[in-house]
Amino acid sequence: MKRDHKPKYDGLFPVFTLFGWKQCCKCGQDFRRELGWQFWTGPYYAGRGVLKCLCRECAPTEEVAYEIMKLHIEPPTERPKGPPPPPPPMGRRGDE
Numbered sequence: 125m126k127r128d129h130k131p132k133y134d135g136l137f138p139v140f141t142l143f144g145w146k147q148c149c150k151c152g153q154d155f156r157r158e159l160g161w162q163f164w165t166g167p168y169y170a171g172r173g174v175l176k177c178l179c180r181e182c183a184p185t186e187e188v189a190y191e192i193m194k195l196h197i198e199p200p201t202e203r204p205k206g207p208p209p210p211p212p213p214m215g216r217r218g219d220e
C-alpha cells in the first residue's frame with residue numbers, strides 16, 4: 125500500500141539516514157540509521173541553501189522540529205531603505 129506523504133509543514137521533511145552520518149543542528153551529535161528531520165535554510169548561494177538535520181531526540185514530533193526549524197531559518201534579508209540605485213548607464217560605443 126502506498127500513499128502520498130503530505131508534510132504538515134512547508135520545508136520540513138522526515139529523513140531516515142541509512143548511509144552516512146547526519147549532524148543534528150541542535151545537539152550537534154551525528155546520527156545514523158535513525159529517523160530524523162531535514163530542512164533547508166540559509167545562507168543561500170546560487171539558489172541553494174544549507175541542509176540541516178535534526179535528530180528525533182531533539183525533535184520527537186513534527187511540531188517540535190518545526191519550532192526548531194523556525195529558529196534556524198534566516199529571516200528574509202531586508203532591503204535597504206531609500207530609492208534603488210540608478211541603473212548603470214548604457215554603454216555607448218564611440219558616440220562621445
Ligand SMILES: [Zn+2]
Nearest residue numbers: 148151179182
Ligand atoms: Zn539532536
